[in-house]
Amino acid sequence: MTKIKTAARLSRRQFLTSTAAGALAVALAGVLPDPVLAADPIKVAGIYTVPVEQQWVSRIHVAALAAQERGDITYTFSENTSNTDYPRVMREYAEQGHKLIIGEIFGVEAEAREVAADYPDVAFLMGSSFKEDPSLPNLAVFDNYIQDASYLSGIVAGAMSESGNIGMVGGFPIPEVNRLMHAFMAGAREMNPDITFQVSFIGSWFDPPKAKETAFAMIENGADMLYAERFGVSDAAKEKGILAIGNVIDTQGDYPDTVVASALWHFEPTLDAAIAKVRDGSFVAADYGTYSFMKEGGASLAPFGTFEGKIPQAALDLIASRTAAIKDGSYVVEINDAEPTSS
Structure with missing residues (x-):
């Protein structure tokens, strides 16, 4: 009811x-x-x-x-x-x-x-x-439309993944999810052009157990970094001792040793x-x-918190320059609403 x-x-x-x-x-x-x-x-x-x-x-x-x-x-x-x-x-x-x-x-x-x-x-x-x-x-x-912040979080992920294999768990492949995933993937490729992605959708907006099980399967298939578009994914990362990137809200307080960065929506x-x-x-x-859009104050990259000092400087420098360029309009993150696929 x-x-x-x-x-x-x-x-x-x-x-x-x-x-x-x-x-x-x-x-x-x-x-x-x-x-x-x-x-x-x-x-x-x-x-x-x-x-x-x-x-x-x-x-x-x-x-x-x-x-x-x-x-x-x-x-x-x-x-x-x-x-x-x-x-x-x-x-x-x-x-x-x-x-x-x-x-x-x-x-x-x-x-x-x-x-x-x-x-x-x-x-x-x-x-x-x-x-x-x-x-x-x-x-x-x-x-x-927080593709700007998603792109920046992808830079972090690409720099922090050692295996070059990232798992991405989404709810449904609708435009508002697809564009964030594509922006994240583009950011990760900035740091590692050869990085690969496992992409899966759970067919629900709120099913943490299913998202968690999907993430477990990706970890077993070599992922050492997860993109947590849904609740439940960071729980899997925490249990298996790997890293995760958050989406829309900052969950680092709940996962201080797991969530490296998050793309925030305001x-x-x-x-x-x-x-x-x-x-x-x-x-x-x-x-x-x-x-x-970030230039309107509607999106941002969450503070790194417990991961301050642990992210490669090359990634931090790129994030700083891209953030400034996004805000002044000299760099535009592509909006791609097509359904993303595994690579």
């Missing part, structure tokens, strides 16, 4: 993140017609298909909690919402007067868009593998942009994916 919760100003889980003419023009353009008064917190609801501790969703949840703590929004959320139940929960929140609904509709794209069409005065900001539809002006899309720029547009009445169908 879907759980609907109102988030307190401090998280209950200790983890972890116009003018009148302008208003008329906005209304005529088919966007949300009523700006929210500056003094009023915007009523926001989150709908998630997994627990809010899961990596990807946790970043949305943490950003919403931060916006609530600032007083910009009030925040209610549902977790463990099945795809079959998702449209109903969207309708319930819309009927309850929420002005902005955030979530992820990867498995329920058509149904979710039908719901959004029925509530033109509600803004929907949804994780999606598809682009915005101008005919549905109140639904904007986003994805975690959802705050994405959510804050949407809040501002809902507030001034300018929210329209758009792709918010670029707010996840």
Whole structure:
């Protein structure tokens, strides 16, 4: 059963993140017609298909909690919402007067868009593998385009792998996963052009035991470094005494001798942009994916922590130069959404 919760100003889980003419023009353009008064917190609801501790969703949840703590929004959320139940929960929140609904509709794209069409005065900001539809002006899309940070974490992996064999465990081969894996692989090849990869998808967003077993098989096949796109992979690395690279969140605190680096996603720029547009009445169908780029503050490489001083200097130098180039736009990490394969 879907759980609907109102988030307190401090998280209950200790983890972890116009003018009148302008208003008329906005209304005529088919966007949300009523700006929210500056003094009023915007009523926001989150709908998630997994627990809010899961990596990807946790970043949305943490950003919403931060916006609530600032007083910009009030925040209610549902977790463990099945795809079959998702449209109903969207309708319930819309009927309850929420002005902005955030979530992820990867498995329920058509149904979710039908719901959004029925509530033109509600803004929907949804994780999606598809682009915005101008005919549905109140639904904007986003994805975690953190390929910049993933590329940098790959440089670390390529420098730290002694066997030149890296195992990569993902959830599903959808664009938002594929692009991160490809960027990671490109970074690793910067340090070792001959490096090989074992790539596997477990067919689930949250199945740590299955991810762990898949990682074990890769280790038995020679991998001495793992890319932990899913929970469970770092547990396998820890048990077998090899290294891992994290994704979306920093788990080094839980795996101090295992997780060398992590590509972090910061959802705050994405959510804050949407809040501002809902507030001034300018929210329209758009792709918010670029707010996840490193130059926008949407991604970063986690501190090396316990691995400070253990990463080869050549890798550190390359990371520093590439980071600066990514931020100033002189170096662009390729976005490759094709399904990656083993080499």
